[in-house]
Amino acid sequence: MTALDELATTPFHEADDAVRSRILSRLANTELFAALIREPDGDLAELRIFDLPDFPAALACDTEDRLAAFFEGPVVHLGAPGRVLAARLAEQGRGLLVNPGLPSEMLLDPVTLSWLGQALTETPPETDATQPLRLFAPEAAAVNILAGALAERLQDMAGLVGESAILGAEWPERRRGHLILVRGVAAEHQPPVAKALAELLTFLPQxxxxxxxxxxxxxxxxxxxxIEAPKRPEPVAPPKRDPSAPPRLR
Known part of the structure; x- marks a missing residue:
């Protein structure tokens, strides 16, 4: 099970808008492996495009093994974040088929990919924590929307963020809303963290x-x-090789 599979408890095209948005948010931050026609020539890579009934589409999976399994053997491919692949395909008027035959299968048309790209350009409404008139316990409905998605997103920033908190807030203009308060972020990392959280909010229900x-x-x-600070993943030591073993051939 991959992160996309875990979100796709209901097939993507049968899910409600909130679930689809969560899946698209995760897709944007997932490395995808897209099939190519041939080996890249320097910085140039030509995606393998399939002429589907409604629109042409590239094919990608969220692991290299899944891509090889679909083609029943090795296939030339490239790895890129979903956001990068989606933006390039949207520019070309092409769609994207992801994880065919798997729980997280989805066929995204050019309009959806274009919407995804626009959503990812959202800028954060960053706020000075001293501005609210008062802070109070968050509402249950807001917690249900924010807590799981925020904890998941912060895992992508392990080592950059500290403890985070969700609060209710009342502002000087008497607006009542909510506040995500993030601790332990170095000044140089605050703009990208704020951008990531703004993107997250774009994909959640209002x-x-x-x-x-x-x-x-x-x-x-x-x-x-x-929400406790996400733990930095432990480095994985490379397996030790038996010096008496024969050389490996590619």
Whole structure:
């Protein structure tokens, strides 16, 4: 099971809008392996395009093994983040078939890929944590929307972010909404972290009053929902090779 499979408990094309958005958000940040016609020539790579009934589409999987299994053998391919592949295909008016025959199978038309690209250009409504008039416990409906998706997104930034918290907030203009308060982020990393969280919010259902993002080194209030800092993944040591074994051939 991959991260895309875990989200696709309902087939993508049968899921509701909220689930589809979560899957597309994860797709944008997943490395995809796309089939090529031939070996790349320097920086130039030509995707293998399939003429489907409604539109031409490239084919990609979220692991190299899955791509090889689909073609029943080795296939020339490239690896790229889903956001990069989607943007390039949308420019060309082509779609993308992902993980055919697997739980997370999806066929994305050029319009969907174009929408995905536009969603990924969202800029964050970053807020100074001192601005709210008051902070209070988050509403249950907002927690249900934010908590799981936020914890998952923060895992992608392990080592960059510290503890995060979800709070209700009231602003000077009397707007009541919610605030994501992020601790332990170095100043140089705050813009990309804020951008990543803005993207996340774009793919989630609307929350009444909106959701702002702020960075602070202060401890979160006691009535906040705190999400612990994601742990940096342990480095995997390469397997030791028996020096008496014969050489490996490619």
């Amino acid at each position: 929350i009444e009053g909106g959701v702002d993002v702020a960075f602070s080194d202060r401890a979160a209030p006691s009535d906040a929902l705190v």
